[in-house]
Amino acid sequence: MKIYVPLDSAAKALGADAVAAAIKAEAAKRGLEVTLIRNGSHGMIWLEPLVEIDTGTGRQGFGPVTVADVPALLDGKMASLGPVEEIPFFARQTRLTFARCGIIDPLDLADYEAHGGLAGLRRALAMSGPDIIKEVTDSGLRGRGGAGFPTGIKWNTVMEAEAVQKYIVCNADEGDSGTFADRMIMEGDPFTLIEGMAIAGIGVGATKGYVYLRSEYPDAINVMNQAVKLARQNRLLGADILGSGKAFDMEIRVGAGAYVCGEETSLLNSMEGKRGEVRFKPPLPALEGFMGRPTVVNNVISLATVPVIFEKGAAHYADFGLGRSKGTMPIQIAGNVKYGGLFETAFGMPLGELVNDVAGGTASGHPVRAVQVGGPLGAYMPPAKFDTPFAYEEFDGQEALIGHAGIVVFDDSVDMLQMARFAMEFCSVESCGKCTPCRIGSVRGVETIDRIARGDADAIPLLADLCDTMTDGSLCALGGFTPYPVMSALTHFPEDFATVKEAAE
Amino acid sequence: MQNPTPAIPDPEIQAVIDKDLHLEGPLLPILHGLQTTFGHIPDTAIALVAAALNITKAEVHGVMSFYHDFRQVPAGRHVLRICRAEACQAMGGKALADETLASLGLDWHGTTANGAVTIEPVYCLGLCACAPAAMVDDKVIGRVDKARMDTILQEAGA
Numbered sequence: 026m027k028i029y030v031p032l033d034s035a036a037k038a039l040g041a042d043a044v045a046a047a048i049k050a051e052a053a054k055r056g057l058e059v060t061l062i063r064n065g066s067h068g069m070i071w072l073e074p075l076v077e078i079d080t081g082t083g084r085q086g087f088g089p090v091t092v093a094d095v096p097a098l099l100d101g102k103m104a105s106l107g108p109v110e111e112i113p114f115f116a117r118q119t120r121l122t123f124a125r126c127g128i129i130d131p132l133d134l135a136d137y138e139a140h141g142g143l144a145g146l147r148r149a150l151a152m153s154g155p156d157i158i159k160e161v162t163d164s165g166l167r168g169r170g171g172a173g174f175p176t177g178i179k180w181n182t183v184m185e186a187e188a189v190q191k192y193i194v195c196n197a198d199e200g201d202s203g204t205f206a207d208r209m210i211m212e213g214d215p216f217t218l219i220e221g222m223a224i225a226g227i228g229v230g231a232t233k234g235y236v237y238l239r240s241e242y243p244d245a246i247n248v249m250n251q252a253v254k255l256a257r258q259n260r261l262l263g264a265d266i267l268g269s270g271k272a273f274d275m276e277i278r279v280g281a282g283a284y285v286c287g288e289e290t291s292l293l294n295s296m297e298g299k300r301g302e303v304r305f306k307p308p309l310p311a312l313e314g315f316m317g318r319p320t321v322v323n324n325v326i327s328l329a330t331v332p333v334i335f336e337k338g339a340a341h342y343a344d345f346g347l348g349r350s351k352g353t354m355p356i357q358i359a360g361n362v363k364y365g366g367l368f369e370t371a372f373g374m375p376l377g378e379l380v381n382d383v384a385g386g387t388a389s390g391h392p393v394r395a396v397q398v399g400g401p402l403g404a405y406m407p408p409a410k411f412d413t414p415f416a417y418e419e420f421d422g423q424e425a426l427i428g429h430a431g432i433v434v435f436d437d438s439v440d441m442l443q444m445a446r447f448a449m450e451f452c453s454v455e456s457c458g459k460c461t462p463c464r465i466g467s468v469r470g471v472e473t474i475d476r477i478a479r480g481d482a483d484a485i486p487l488l489a490d491l492c493d494t495m496t497d498g499s500l501c502a503l504g505g506f507t508p509y510p511v512m513s514a515l516t517h518f519p520e521d522f523a524t525v526k527e528a529a530e
Numbered sequence: 531m532q533n534p535t536p537a538i539p540d541p542e543i544q545a546v547i548d549k550d551l552h553l554e555g556p557l558l559p560i561l562h563g564l565q566t567t568f569g570h571i572p573d574t575a576i577a578l579v580a581a582a583l584n585i586t587k588a589e590v591h592g593v594m595s596f597y598h599d600f601r602q603v604p605a606g607r608h609v610l611r612i613c614r615a616e617a618c619q620a621m622g623g624k625a626l627a628d629e630t631l632a633s634l635g636l637d638w639h640g641t642t643a644n645g646a647v648t649i650e651p652v653y654c655l656g657l658c659a660c661a662p663a664a665m666v667d668d669k670v671i672g673r674v675d676k677a678r679m680d681t682i683l684q685e686a687g688a
Contacts, residue, residue: 038657038672070659202615205656240562240599241611241655243668278555279562281597284653298557298583300596316554358659360620365659388621397616401653433617433658444616451653457596 026059028052029077029084031127033066033212034244035205040091041074047095048076055099065213067109067127068367075109083108114364114383119345121337121353122330123206123369126213132251134259137216143261145335149224150269154184157228161331163339165351170196170287170324171399171428171502173350173417179321182311183229186319191231193222193273194296194315194322197238197245198280198287201400203431206355207325209367211238211245214329215252216261219275221331223266225321226273234275235315236325237292240282249277284401284455288501289322291457302457303501324429326355347373350416358384360396360433377411380434391436395444395518399428401451402506404513405441426509441518446474448510452503463504466495470511477522485522488515538568543575547582557583557593561600569604605648606641608686611665612674614651617658621673626662627651630679634688646687 030036030045045061052059067075075088076098086106087098097103106112109127120126129136137143149157162177183191195218199207211218222234238246253275256262264272283301286292290304293315314320330352334342343351350372356379359365363385380386380396387393395405404425406413413423420427435444449470456463470491476484492508499505515522546567550559560579564571571594580587594600612627631649634642641648657663660672666682674682 034655034670035657035660035672038663038670039660073660199656200654202654203617203658204654205658208656241652241665244670278558280599281558281562282599282652283597295558297555298593300593302596360617360658360661362659367659401616431617431658433620435620439620444619447616447619455653 026057027062027079028059029062029064029079030074031066032063032131032244032248033073033209034242035070036066036073036075037244039073039089043092044074044076044090044095047092048099051095051099057099062130064129065126065131066209067115068123068209069112069114069364070366071364072106077109086112114366114368117383118369119353119371120369121333121342121345122326123210123214123355123367124333125217126210129214131213131215131248132255134216134255134261137214141336142216142332143220143267145332146220146224146261147267148335149227150267150271154228154230157224158184160335160339161228164334164342165346165349166327166330166334166342167350167417168324169326169330169354169429171426176323176327179311179323180225180229182309183231183319183321186312188319190233190316190318191229192315192318192320193225193229193231193234193275194293194320195222195234195236195325195328196287196289196292196322197236197325198292199239199242199325199429200284200287201402201429201431203359203397203433204357204400204429205359206357206367206430208242208245210325210329211242212248215249216256217332218325218329219252219256219261221328222275223262223273224331224335225323225328227266227271229321231321232272232274234273235296236275236277237280237286237296238277239280246277246279253277285457285501285503288503291501292322293320300457302459305500345371347371347414347416347419349418354415354427354430356415357431358434359431361387361389361436362434363388372416373414375411376406376413376415376432377408379415379432380411384434387434387436389436389438391438393434394437394439395435395441397433397435397510398431399426400431401448402426402502402509403428404509405444405517406513407517409517424509425513426506441514441521442474442478445511445514446471446478448507449474452507456503460498460500460504462495462498463500463507466491466504467507470507482523485515538572538574540574540578543572543578547575547579551582557590561594565600570601573602606645608646608667609648609650610682610686611650611652611655613653613655613657613661613663615654617654618662621661623662626674626676626679629676630683634683642688644687647683
């Protein structure tokens with residue numbers, strides 16, 4: 026009998042380690058022969074710890090499982106969820122990037138290969154650099170970190186640059202609240218990221234890669250370090266990848282708690298051992314990146330999607346999606362939500378369908394009042410905008426962004442003035458200090474919102490003006506996008522910005 | 531801090547520095563190494579790091595002080611990080627954090643009088659679908675409510 030208990034941090038945070046230990050102990054007590062596999066998460070966090078049992082007739086899911094449930098679970102007396110892939114939340118997804126996550130043992134290379142792993146890399150190893158770039162370009166893949174820049178164009182710039190050393194840097198500084206896709210794939214299917222980075226390296230002629238992984242993710246750091254070691258032992262990394270004669274190696278670097286290091290140029294400074302201050306662009310990192318050399322900086326999900334593009338072909342990937350947003354997006358639904366988790370689907374699903382239908386509305390049972398999409402720099406969307414299709418241009422048209430595709434749901438207890446204040450406060454705490462609109466503007470923003478809270482309506486136009494200055498004058502997205510949550514809160518929820526004054530009048 | 535830290539011999543610090551000198555961009559790995567080994571970045575390490583990397587002491591200090599993770603004085607025996615980010619706020623994270631700090635009579639970054647626990651804010655642990663979230667040392671905890679927080683603090687000896 027095989028029993029699967031996820032090692033994903035969200036599952037662990039809900040007791041998976043204790044459940045795994047209890048299963049082991051109970052099985053030993055009964056003399057049951059059990060193979061315990063620690064898989065990744067399927068992404069249905071409300072069911073975690075989601076345990077699966079395979080007695081030879083396929084995997085049956087159970088969850089959420091507590092330690093107290095374990096005897097009944099092994100007795101076959103616990104109610105089953107059925108096969109995980111038939112649970113509606115899972116069944117309606119299109120899993121390309123996350124196809125293996127939750128299914129395989131993340132650190133079993135044979136299991137990885139049995140589920141389509143390495144097919145993409147083998148294909149890429151037989152291709153020329155320009156053909157690899159063309160495949161990525163044809164897939165329509167755009168940067169999944171938030172900016173949505175076409176990956177193929179970035180790779181082409183690095184490929185064409187002449188240098189003694191080029192680099193692939195994976196941005197795993199996933200600091201946006203409401204996002205956990207990077208963490209989940211690194212914990213649940215780390216080889217896919219390694220494979221994607223190797224393909225990138227072969228394509229652009231880079232032999233060295235780094236993953237800049239945030240220190241807030243100790244479990245992901247641990248899994249990635251083990252995976253890199255295994256990949257090296259199995260010649261998936263090193264001087265002679267899979268006997269091709271081509272070289273690529275990589276290491277994991279740990280961040281140090283600075284949100285701004287998710288911005289690519291400050292990330293590069295941080296990796297070089299400097300303060301994580303933003304750099305001016307140009308020069309582009311593609312030409313002068315890590316150590317001043319040509320560098321591909323891509324998000325985890327962008328790189329982890331590369332293997333499936335090479336396994337199934339660019340056309341297969343590009344067939345999904347909407348307009349210029351091609352392929353699928355792992356959308357993370359979080360906050361005050363009934364069915365929270367990771368939902369990978371083709372671009373284009375309306376926001377309201379994701380929030381009310383897929384995620385079942387709020388956990389509290391109260392009405393949804395606002396959802397923040399795209400992390401702390403993303404706009405707050407009111408239910409009136411729920412028909413917006415989930416895609417890059419469509420959100421842009423609504424003065425919003427999809428960012429790294431996190432959706433945070435709030436019920437009617439939320440105070441939007443406080444959320445706007447928090448956005449400014451967060452910007453002031455995390456500002457790298459390089460540019461004035463961000464460094465000073467965010468502090469003034471907090472003060473101005475406090476004036477509004479005290480009933481000073483004159484401060485409202487001042488806040489709008491300040492936001493304009495931050496948008497136009499900031500060097501990077503931290504100062505430049507903080508106005509999104511602030512102004513969307515002010516525009517769509519003006520009643521929260523007028524209460525004190527109205528009450529006084 | 532009322533308890534002065536016993537001085538760490540330079541050769542011990544140097545050994546930690548030397549371990550990572552071969553890396554490209556070794557400063558962050560070195561600072562992490564020092565903090566993991568000694569629980570903080572000792573003052574005496576600044577000059578040694580600067581000499582090893584041929585940069586100024588001011589540069590080392592500038593980098594160290596830029597990042598939230600690095601501390602110049604030791605933390606309590608356990609570090610409790612409570613998430614302050616939006617997804618946790620949507621599930622009552624702010625009230626939970628406020629209550630926890632009030633019950634301990636601490637502000638953010640404060641350490642309990644018995645030296646057991648330091649409370650740090652954190653902006654996102656990636657546990658946004660099981661909010662509010664916290665982390666004790668390297669152990670993650672989801673759906674933290676008052677009862678669970680009391681257990682966490684009790685186990686940590688606060």
